[in-house]
Structures are given as structure tokens and as C-alpha cells.
Amino acid sequence: MGAEFADVRIESSTGTNVIxxxxxxxxxxxxxxxxxxxxxxxxxxxxxxxxxGLTKGSVTAAAESAxxxxxxxxxxxxxQFKIVPAKAVTIREEYKAKEKTVDVPMEExxxxxxxxxxSMRSMDQRIxxxxxxxxxxxxxxxxxxxxxTLSRTKERWxxxxxxxxxxxxxxxxxxxxxxxxxxxxxxxxxxxxxxxxMKAAEMAVRLLDSKPAPAGKHTVILDNIMTGLLAHEAxxxxxxxxxxxxxxxxxEGKLGKKVxxxxxxxxxxxxxxxxFGYFSLDWEGVKSKKHVLIENGVLKEFMQxxxxxxxxxxxxxxxxxxxxxxxxxxxxxxxxxxxxxxQSKEELFSMVKDGLLIKGGQYGYVEPAKGQFxxxxxxxxxxxxxEVGQRYRDASVMGLILEVLNNVRGIGNDFxxxxxxxxxxxxxxxxxxxxxxxxxLDNIVVGGLT
Amino acid sequence: MDLEALAESVVKQAVRLGASDCDVIVTDAQAITAEIExxxxxxxxxxxxxxxxxxxxxxxxxxxxxxxxxxxxxxxxAVSLAVSQSKSGTPDVDFKGLPEKAKPAKVAxxxxxxxxxxxxxxxxxxxxALSDRAGADRRITSVNAGVSVALGDIALANSNxxxxxxxxxxxxxxxxxxxxxxxxxxxxxxxxxxxRYDGRMLERVAETAxxxxxxxLRKTTVKTGDYPVILDPMAAGFILxxxxxxGANGESxxxxxxxxxxxxxxxxxxxxxxxxxxxTIAWANGSFSFDGEGVPARKxxxxxxxxxxxxxxDSYSAGKxxxxxxxxxxxxxxxxxxxxxxxxxxxxxxxxxxxxxPQEMLKDTKNGIYLRITYDYPNLATGEFSGLMMESYxxxxxxxxxxxxxxxxxxxxxxxxxxxDLVGKEAKDAYGVRTPxxxxxxxxxxxxx
Numbered sequence: 001m002g003a004e005f006a007d008v009r010i011e012s013s014t015g016t017n018v019i020x021x022x023x024x025x026x027x028x029x030x031x032x033x034x035x036x037x038x039x040x041x042x043x044x045x046x047x048x049x050x051x052x053g054l055t056k057g058s059v060t061a062a063a064e065s066a067x068x069x070x071x072x073x074x075x076x077x078x079x080q081f082k083i084v085p086a087k088a089v090t091i092r093e094e095y096k097a098k099e100k101t102v103d104v105p106m107e108e109x110x111x112x113x114x115x116x117x118x119s120m121r122s123m124d125q126r127i128x129x130x131x132x133x134x135x136x137x138x139x140x141x142x143x144x145x146x147x148x149t150l151s152r153t154k155e156r157w158x159x160x161x162x163x164x165x166x167x168x169x170x171x172x173x174x175x176x177x178x179x180x181x182x183x184x185x186x187x188x189x190x191x192x193x194x195x196x197x198m199k200a201a202e203m204a205v206r207l208l209d210s211k212p213a214p215a216g217k218h219t220v221i222l223d224n225i226m227t228g229l230l231a232h233e234a235x236x237x238x239x240x241x242x243x244x245x246x247x248x249x250x251x252e253g254k255l256g257k258k259v260x261x262x263x264x265x266x267x268x269x270x271x272x273x274x275x276f277g278y279f280s281l282d283w284e285g286v287k288s289k290k291h292v293l294i295e296n297g298v299l300k301e302f303m304q305x306x307x308x309x310x311x312x313x314x315x316x317x318x319x320x321x322x323x324x325x326x327x328x329x330x331x332x333x334x335x336x337x338x339x340x341x342x343q344s345k346e347e348l349f350s351m352v353k354d355g356l357l358i359k360g361g362q363y364g365y366v367e368p369a370k371g372q373f374x375x376x377x378x379x380x381x382x383x384x385x386x387e388v389g390q391r392y393r394d395a396s397v398m399g400l401i402l403e404v405l406n407n408v409r410g411i412g413n414d415f416x417x418x419x420x421x422x423x424x425x426x427x428x429x430x431x432x433x434x435x436x437x438x439x440x441l442d443n444i445v446v447g448g449l450t
Numbered sequence: 451m452d453l454e455a456l457a458e459s460v461v462k463q464a465v466r467l468g469a470s471d472c473d474v475i476v477t478d479a480q481a482i483t484a485e486i487e488x489x490x491x492x493x494x495x496x497x498x499x500x501x502x503x504x505x506x507x508x509x510x511x512x513x514x515x516x517x518x519x520x521x522x523x524x525x526x527x528a529v530s531l532a533v534s535q536s537k538s539g540t541p542d543v544d545f546k547g548l549p550e551k552a553k554p555a556k557v558a559x560x561x562x563x564x565x566x567x568x569x570x571x572x573x574x575x576x577x578x579a580l581s582d583r584a585g586a587d588r589r590i591t592s593v594n595a596g597v598s599v600a601l602g603d604i605a606l607a608n609s610n611x612x613x614x615x616x617x618x619x620x621x622x623x624x625x626x627x628x629x630x631x632x633x634x635x636x637x638x639x640x641x642x643x644x645x646r647y648d649g650r651m652l653e654r655v656a657e658t659a660x661x662x663x664x665x666x667l668r669k670t671t672v673k674t675g676d677y678p679v680i681l682d683p684m685a686a687g688f689i690l691x692x693x694x695x696x697g698a699n700g701e702s703x704x705x706x707x708x709x710x711x712x713x714x715x716x717x718x719x720x721x722x723x724x725x726x727x728x729x730t731i732a733w734a735n736g737s738f739s740f741d742g743e744g745v746p747a748r749k750x751x752x753x754x755x756x757x758x759x760x761x762x763x764d765s766y767s768a769g770k771x772x773x774x775x776x777x778x779x780x781x782x783x784x785x786x787x788x789x790x791x792x793x794x795x796x797x798x799x800x801x802x803x804x805x806x807x808p809q810e811m812l813k814d815t816k817n818g819i820y821l822r823i824t825y826d827y828p829n830l831a832t833g834e835f836s837g838l839m840m841e842s843y844x845x846x847x848x849x850x851x852x853x854x855x856x857x858x859x860x861x862x863x864x865x866x867x868x869x870x871d872l873v874g875k876e877a878k879d880a881y882g883v884r885t886p887x888x889x890x891x892x893x894x895x896x897x898x899x
Binding site: 018020021022023024025026027028029030031032033034035044045046047048049050051052053065066068069070072073074076077078079106107110114128129165167171172173174212213215216217242245246247248250326328363365367369370371372373374376393394395396398399400443445446447448449450 | 484487488489490491492493494495496497498499500501505511512513514515516517518519524527528531532534535536538539540541542544570571574575578591592594626628635636637639666674705706707709789791825826827829831832834836837838840841855856857858859860861862894895896897898
């Protein structure tokens with residue numbers, strides 16, 4: 001049909017979702033999906049077509065549509081380039097599971113979720129509302145391309161999450177906790193998973209006496225989760241090569257240059273096993289690998305897919321991911337973290353006379369073209385002469401990509417890869433994990449109400 | 451294929467298998483998208499996405515299942531799974547039944563046949579024209595943009611005899627213009643949403659993205675303190691979509707998760723703050739003739755002159771409060787999806803316009819902050835907002851000054867609504883909210899200056 005390069009993702013997925021609220025199940029969902037997405041490339045532009053049908057007729061029609069659209073797009077493309085042939089691989093893999101989620105009866109998953117819900121409500125009489133959920137997905141994905149690659153991945157992941165609301169004298173606060181990973185149902189049989197409800201409820205109750213955060217510039221200590229969010233939002237997105245090539249990253253032209261304190265190393269690593277961000281083959285059939293984005297403060301590498309690697313004179317480093325067959329693969333993070341330093345937590349706290357401890361992440365976002373990012377914590381604490389004091393809530397932390405990691409006062413040695421999360425980009429969602437050690441930063445703007 | 455007939459037959463299958471109540475959505479949707487990267491045509495896409503979603507109740511317990519496509523064996527399996535799931539959960543006496551059969555409302559402007567006639571190259575040409583216009587300045591070094599056209603046939607049936615169908619269309623565009631000057635860079639973004647092709651919207655998106663990329667190149671910082679703040683429709687829309695749309699969610703209120711719980715009939719804002727929910731606006735992306743459970747579309751006041759007048763309900767939350775559904779059961783976004791069970795959502799929130807022009811608002815404010823873009827969500831439990839001012843400007847002597855870097859706005863939502871003292875007259879659709887600019891007399895700004 002005339003394409004210079006083409007690839008296809010065929011998927012078949014099943015999954016379940018259980019949601020319980022306030023002691024009752026809300027909805028029990030079972031999903032079954034199948035379909036394929038086909039990309040065709042010609043002279044600097046792509047055509048993409050997706051169909052839910054897997055008959056020969058519907059797949060052929062999708063292929064024709066993709067090829068035709070690539071021609072239409074090519075005719076208008078100002079930037080011309082080629083996809084450099086990559087080594088063809090034939091590979092088959094299956095994510096390991098001791099107990100496959102498809103083999104666990106729905107009743108057992110419901111029982112688990114109801115137990116989480118109950119544990120929140122029984123923790124404290126001030127708990128006024130609860131929400132517990134469980135999700136799993138098992139997907140069989142085949143990727144094939146015109147270079148001869150043929151990969152098949154049997155992927156499975158699961159996640160449980162709890163939210164609790166506590167109420168006292170008209171004040172309402174929310175706490176949350178989650179656990180997730182690739183793998184099997186054995187994860188939900190751990191004490192940690194069974195303790196999620198208690199953890200969420202404790203946070204909600206704890207926050208009842210919190211005050212709104214004090215707005216202004218502060219010295220802050222970020223906990224492991226917030227350091228992970230910093231790594232993800234402040235630098236991770238700006239290191240995605242598609243952002244760089246689109247002219248929308250402040251890191252364009254900075255490769256090999258110092259962008260952070262020399263003690264900072266920042267990594268995205270999809271190969272860390274038993275994490276929510278894990279994958280061993282990306283969605284273009286390329287073997288994944290660890291990416292050291294910043295080493296000793298110097299920008300070393302961007303995350304690449306087949307296209308960006310070709311355009312930058314490099315190879316894909318296995319960073320392409322699609323939410324599903326009906327979305328095109330784009331460059332995504334996986335497990336993103338700042339490497340550990342050599343200071344103990346106690347040393348970090350002793351360095352702060354007047355500042356804030358920022359704990360637990362809600363969400364964050366960045367616009368790499370504006371060079372600004374923010375992330376929001378669950379709770380914050382005043383630090384006075386190294387001692388933790390007054391509790392605050394909902395502080396938002398913000399900064400400039402090219403400044404923030406030059407304001408490092410100290411880096412802890414207590415590395416933790418944190419909670420599971422989802423990252424949104426281009427209308428697609430990807431499972432990720434963030435983490436790092438406690439980190440002390442100066443001159444950080446903290447948003448608040450007082 | 452007759453989608454209504456398929457939906458009806460699936461309802462019957464579920465009832466035969468033991469469902470006491472059931473609703474079924476059958477969709478047949480297509481979308482064409484053209485994307486521009488760095489001012490060059492990058493990708494044209496066509497996605498076809500037919501499917502069936504089945505929700506079943508047994509003793510009030512909801513089971514949901516869906517399958518991609520309309521193939522009978524896949525649908526049969528999905529029905530059986532939905533029924534089986536609804537047997538696995540807990541009974542719920544708060545479920546009082548699905549909506550009774552009712553005639554869909556007559557709403558004009560849900561579907562534009564002309565959009566169905568567009569070819570891939572038409573959409574590509576629109577995206578290129580958008581990009582060229584958004585980049586028409588030597589300081590603009592890159593434009594990323596996109597245009598998408600979506601069409602959907604939707605049929606809904608329930609076990610109370612409701613059967614209905616509607617055709618929906620959507621036309622969306624966005625542009626990000628990146629400007630550079632010396633060592634600095636800034637991006638201006640804008641988006642447009644409608645159920646019909648709108649050439650003027652494309653022009654406005656392009657011009658606004660370009661204008662703000664250039665405006666943002668002049669930068670400054672601000673000192674921490676209290677300032678009057680004008681919220682551009684983009685910022686007001688983003689905040690109000692959650693603050694009012696999410697805060698007035700009847701189920702969140704019943705579960706006491708919302709700061710608006712217990713405030714019905716009470717003052718929550720100033721006299722000049724009125725908001726209604728309206729699914730009947732011609733060509734608005736949130737419009738429909740019946741909601742995700744088959745309830746006819748109707749508009750309702752949520753806040754009238756500062757008074758909270760109504761919450762948003764679907765059949766479940768309405769039944770629990772012994773009131774009628776407000777028709778706010780959503781099947782997700784402007785183009786409905788079969789992949790999720792319905793949930794409560796606002797349709798198009800409309801902020802009652804005032805009579806001030808943008809220039810009059812700036813002049814009247816004299817010195818303060820103009821917040822154009824934030825992507826932060828209010829905390830609905832506490833009723834507090836604290837978020838990054840992703841794009842904001844100093845208002846200096848009644849004029850827009852340099853853009854502010856590294857600053858945030860924090861405010862209690864009830865205080866924010868009560869502090870609204872000026873409302874503009876030029877409304878814009880942003881994030882499901884049709885709103886003009888609104889001014890807050892005082893908010894806490896944290897800055898790096």
C-alpha cells in the first residue's frame with residue numbers, strides 16, 4: 001500500500017473492577033476488549049487507524065486507511081525524515097504471576113474490597129465515608145512491524161486503592177492509600193494490601209487538626225513520594241524526546257550540559273521488577289532498558305522511541321507505550337526516581353532551622369514549554385530547628401525546571417520507590433511509579449491559603 | 451444495524467437471566483484527527499469504536515460489563531458477565547429503580563451532518579491552517595496543534611421500556627504556540643469545543659495561542675500577598691468544572707464528601723454569581739436530548755444570585771433523596787462511551803454573564819493579577835483551592851503587564867464565590883463551562899519575588 005514503515009498492535013484484554021462505598025458494593029465491572037491499531041509511515045508523517053474488529057476484512061480496511069492517511073499527511077508535512085531500520089526481533093514473554101487474577105473468583109475480590117471498606121469504617125468513629133476499589137487487567141498483545149519484529153506480551157497488572165473521609169466539627173478531610181504492581185493476585189494477599197484501609201483512614205483522621213499551608217518561599221524537605229513526583233514532573237516529562245523534537249521542552253539543546261546539582265542522578269527504569277511501572281518490551285516491540293537521564297547533575301539522555309531515535313541519530317531505548325490498541329504509541333515514563341545520596345534523614349532535618357516537610361503525593365503536572373511544574377502533597381509539617389511541628393494540608397509545591405534541582409541542600413540515603421500511579425499525556429493514561437530519597441531544597445514556592 | 455433494536459434485545463436477554471433492572475448502551479462511533487508537531491503535519495488518524503455496555507441490577511446491586519463491537523456472541527457473554535457480577539455484590543436498598551419511560555427532549559444542534567462529509571484531507575487542511583495562523587510571527591518557533599472530528603450513533607434502552615437514540619457530533623481544536631526570545635521561551639495554549647464545525651473558533655484558538663505565547667515572554671515575579679484576581683474563562687472554567695460540577699454532585703453530597711453538603715438554600719456566593727447546568731444549548735459539547743439513563747434533558751439553576759438552589763442527581767442519588775433525577779447521569783464526555791457505567795456529571799455549566807468588557811475589568815481592577823491558566827483541582831472535601839498559576843499576568847495600572855513565573859493562588863471556595871465582585875460579558879466555553887471572566891476581590895498569592 002506504499003508505506004515506508006508500518007506496524008500493528010493487536011490486543012485482547014479482560015479485566016475486573018470492584019468498587020465499594022460506605023459498606024456496600026457500588027459497581028462490579030467485567031470488561032472484554034479486542035481490536036487492533038495500525039500505523040503507516042511515509043516521508044515524515046504517520047497515518048493511524050484502529051478497529052474493534054479482528055476479521056481479515058476489517059483489519060485490511062484499517063491498514064488501507066492508515067496507508068492512505070499517511071499519504072495525505074505526507075503531502076502536507078514540512079519536516080521530512082525516515083524511520084531507521086531497527087534490528088528485527090521475535091520474542092514472546094509473559095508477566096509472571098503465582099496466582100493469575102483471572103483464576104480468582106469475583107466473590108473473593110469482592111470480599112477483599114469489602115474488608116478494606118470495613119477496616120476504614122471501623123478505624124475511628126469520625127470516619128464519615130469510605131471508598132475502596134480493586135482493578136485488574138490481563139492483556140495479550142502482539143506487535144509486528146515491517147522490519148520483521150514480532151513480539152507477543154502477556155501482560156497482567158492489578159491495583160487496590162482506598163479513600164476515607166473523616167469529619168469533626170464541620171471539618172472534612174480525606175486520606176488515601178494504594179498498592180499495585182504487575183503480577184498476580186498474591187499482591188492482594190500481603191499484609192500491606194490488607195492494611196490499605198487502615199492507612200487511608202488514619203491519614204483522614206490525622207488531617208482533621210491540620211491547618212491550611214502557609215504560602216510563600218520555603219526551605220523544604222520532600223519525603224520519598226514527593227521526591228518521586230518531583231523527578232516525574234520537574235524533569236521526567238521534559239526528558240521525553242517527543243517533547244524535545246516538538247520544540248516544547250526547555251531541555252532542548254541541553255544534552256551534555258549541567259542542569260542540576262552534581263549530587264543529583266535522575267533515572268527512568270521500566271526494568272524494575274514487581275513495580276506498577278514495569279515493562280520489558282515496549283509497545284513498538286523494543287526491549288526496555290534503564291535510562292539515566294541526569295548523572296551527577298549533567299543531562300545525559302532522553303527517552304526515545306523508533307521515530308525520535310531515528311530523527312536524533314540514535315536508537316529507540318524502548319520508551320514507547322500505548323494506553324490500548326486504539327491509541328498510538330508515544331514516549332512515556334515508567335519507574336522514575338532520583339537516586340539516593342549519602343545523608344541520613346536526621347542529618348537532613350538538622351540542616352533546617354525554619355522550613356516545611358512535604359509528604360505524600362496527590363498529583364502533579366508540568367508544561368515543559370513554559371518550564372514550570374507543580375505537585376500537590378497530602379500533608380505538610382512545620383520544621384523548626386530540625387523538629388517537626390504543626391501539621392498543614394494540601395500544600396502545592398511549584399518551581400522552574402531549570403532552577404529547582406540546582407537548589408539542593410541535601411539528599412537522603414533512604415531510597416524508596418513509592419506508590420503506584422497513572423500518568424496522563426496526550427489523552428492516554430500509563431501506569432507508573434515514582435520514588436527517591438528524602439531531599440532538602442531551598443527557595444521553593446509553596447502555595448497555600450494563609 | 452438497528453442500534454435501538456440491539457439495545458432492546460440485550461435488555462431482554464439480561465431480564466431473562468434474572469436482572470430486576472437493566473440498561474444498555476449501544477454505540478457506533480468514529481473519529482478523525484489531524485495532529486501538527488513543530489508546525490509540520492505529523493499524523494492523521496481514524497478510529498472506529500463500536501461497542502455495547504450493559505448495567506444490571508439484582509437486589510439493588512449493580513453489575514456492569516461491556517464488549518467491543520456488536521458481535522452477538524461477544525454481547526451474549528457480556529450480558530452473562532454483567533448478570534453474574536450483580537449477583538456477587540451486596541444488596542442495596544437505596545437503589546429505587548431506573549428512570550421511567552419518558553420522551554426525550556427536543557434539543558437542536560446535537561449533530562452536524564456536514565461533519566460526516568469531511569474527508570481526512572479536509573481535517574488535515576484545517577489543522578494546517580490552524581497551525582499556520584498560530585505561528586504567524588517570527589518569534590514563534592514551533593506550533594503543536596490538532597483538530598478532531600467525532601461522530602456517534604447512540605442507542606439506550608432500559609427495563610422500564612425506555613428506548614431512545616441520538617446522533618452526536620463533536621468538533622475540537624487546540625493549539626500551542628511556542629515563542630522564544632534570547633534564552634527564554636513561553637507557550638500560549640488555547641482550545642475550542644463545539645458540536646459543529648466552527649471556522650471562527652479555529653481562528654480564535656490560533657490567535658489566542660499566538661498572542662499568549664508572545665505576551666508571556668515578558669516575565670516577572672510577584673511577592674507573596676493578597677491581590678484582586680481576574681480569572682480568564684480558561685481558568686474559571688477549569689476551577690468551576692470541579693468546584694461546582696463536582697461539588698454539587700448529589701452522591702458526593704449524600705456521602706458528605708463535598709463542601710457543598712448541608713448548604714442547599716444557603717448563600718454560597720455573592721449576588722453576581724449565578725450558575726446553571728444546561729444540556730439544551732445548541733451546539734454545546736455537553737448537550738443531549740436524554741441523559742445516560744434516558745432522562746430528558748433539562749436545564750436547572752445550581753447557584754442563583756449566590757444561593758445554592760440544587761444538586762445534580764442521577765436515578766440512584768435521586769431515589770435516595772426521594773427527589774426526581776435532574777438528568778445528570780453521564781456516559782462520559784461529549785461523545786458517549788460504552789466502556790464505563792454511568793455516573794453523575796454536570797453537562798454545560800453556564801455562568802450568568804455580567805456587563806463588563808475585558809478592558810473595563812482590567813481598568814476597574816487597576817493593580818492585581820490576571821490568571822489565565824491553571825490545571826489544579828479544588829479539594830472538594832475541604833472546599834479549598836491551592837494551585838499553580840501556570841499562566842498569569844500582573845495587572846498594572848489597568849493594563850496587562852508581564853507574565854508571572856513560579857506563583858500560586860490559594861483560596862477557600864466559598865470565600866472565592868463570595869468575593870466575586872465583577873463578571874464579564876463575553877463568555878467562552880472551556881472545560882465544560884460557558885463562562886465569562888470573573889473577578890475575585892481578594893485571593894492569597896504565593897510568589898517567588
